[in-house]
Amino acid sequence: MTEPESTAAPVPAYTGPSRVLSGVQPSGALHLGNYLGALTKFVALQDQTECFFCVVDLHAITVWQDPAKLTAQTREIAAAYLAAGVDPAKAAIFPQSAVRAHAELAWIFNCVARLGWLDRMTQFKEKSGKHKERSSVGLYTYPVLQAADILVYKATQVPVGEDQKQHLELTRDIAAKFNNDFSAPGFFPLTEPLIEGPGARVMSLRDGAAKMSKSDPSDNSRINLMDDADAIAQKIRRAKTDPEPLPEGLEDLKPRPEADNLVGIYAALAGVTKAEVLLQYGGRGFGDFKPALADLAVAVMGPIGERMRRLMDDPAEIDKVLRAGAERAQAVAEPVIEETKRLVGFWPG
Ligand code: TYM
Numbered sequence: 152m153t154e155p156e157s158t159a160a161p162v163p164a165y166t167g168p169s170r171v172l173s174g175v176q177p178s179g180a181l182h183l184g185n186y187l188g189a190l191t192k193f194v195a196l197q198d199q200t201e202c203f204f205c206v207v208d209l210h211a212i213t214v215w216q217d218p219a220k221l222t223a224q225t226r227e228i229a230a231a232y233l234a235a236g237v238d239p240a241k242a243a244i245f246p247q248s249a250v251r252a253h254a255e256l257a258w259i260f261n262c263v264a265r266l267g268w269l270d271r272m273t274q275f276k277e278k279s280g281k282h283k284e285r286s287s288v289g290l291y292t293y294p295v296l297q298a299a300d301i302l303v304y305k306a307t308q309v310p311v312g313e314d315q316k317q318h319l320e321l322t323r324d325i326a327a328k329f330n331n332d333f334s335a336p337g338f339f340p341l342t343e344p345l346i347e348g349p350g351a352r353v354m355s356l357r358d359g360a361a362k363m364s365k366s367d368p369s370d371n372s373r374i375n376l377m378d379d380a381d382a383i384a385q386k387i388r389r390a391k392t393d394p395e396p397l398p399e400g401l402e403d404l405k406p407r408p409e410a411d412n413l414v415g416i417y418a419a420l421a422g423v424t425k426a427e428v429l430l431q432y433g434g435r436g437f438g439d440f441k442p443a444l445a446d447l448a449v450a451v452m453g454p455i456g457e458r459m460r461r462l463m464d465d466p467a468e469i470d471k472v473l474r475a476g477a478e479r480a481q482a483v484a485e486p487v488i489e490e491t492k493r494l495v496g497f498w499p500g
Pocket of ligand 1: 172173174175176177184185186187188189207210296297300301309310311312313314315318350351352353354362363364
């Protein structure tokens with residue numbers, strides 16, 4: 152027998168509680184893009200709804216990770232969450248691999264998702280480059296595991312940067328197909344991505360057309376969470392710009408990617424809009440704007456780096472947070488995976 156046809160008929164909406172899940176890979180030092188695109192949103196959401204923030208170590212190993220470093224990097228991401236202001240009394244902070252239900256649901260979703268859907272994923276194309284056949288199979292099914300991370304908590308909202316948009320669309324497709332195929336309307340929610348704001352796509356300080364990224368070989372392209380005040384200020388001073396003063400209006404910013412990026416970073420750090428930044432700095436040159444941005448970045452990022460360093464001096468304390476978070480996450484994920492298995496028809500039914 153073949154799988155059920157999808158129906159065009161309206162299906163009942165998900166009616167469960169609102170929940171938030173997101174994750175960060177322990178695959179290198181975190182940077183300003185991760186902070187503005189993800190961590191600041193985690194902090195804001197923890198007061199509004201039940202939150203789960205994982206360190207996605209299963210995702211990290213889709214490319215080679217030195218085992219000795221992976222453990223330390225997992226603690227480092229947890230320290231970044233804490234240093235940014237995530238409160239473990241409010242939100243569960245945990246390693247993905249500590250909750251087995253993620254991997255179990257990912258397998259089921261591997262059998263729901265279609266090859267054609269994964270073939271369209273741009274991140275796989277970017278990461279596998281010219282040598283697709285030498286990439287791990289895990290790298291290919293990476294977005295399916297991401298869907299499992301989200302849906303094993305029936306998360307209704309996922310705060311992420313813009314680069315994750317396509318993965319979130321796939322998550323919705325998988326949820327809809329599962330609900331349809333297993334006659335379980337509204338079982339998994341159609342999760343909403345939370346992407347808005349000027350920090351959703353922070354670009355490289357050296358190239359306004361490239362995303363700020365852990366994997367950029369130039370350290371000057373990004374501000375790392377652990378950079379000290381001097382390094383932050385110097386990187387902003389050296390950031391690529393053009394010779395024109397800042398424009399008065401947003402329209403004139405669009406064709407100037409480097410200027411647009413710095414204005415966006417200022418706006419996100421200050422919690423204002425880009426238009427508001429231009430109201431203050433429009434008509435002024437980078438000689439004025441860069442020092443102001445450097446002061447702001449040092450004021451916001453400096454204390455986070457310091458807190459991270461302090462937290463990392465006490466790995467036992469971080470482990471306590473991760474253990475307690477994993478327990479809380481497990482308590483929510485376990486009934487969802489059990490019910491999913493029952494719907495699929497696994498023994499004992
Ligand atoms: P990762 O580890 O690459 O990045 C973590 C978060 O940081 C955001 N981000 C950015 N935001 C703005 N500007 C940038 N330059 C920038 N670079 C990174 C990312 O969008 C992300 O929100 N696949 C995910 C991890 C993941 C996940 C999940 C996320 C696994 N399972 C479930 C949400 C829900 C990733 O690789 O993120």
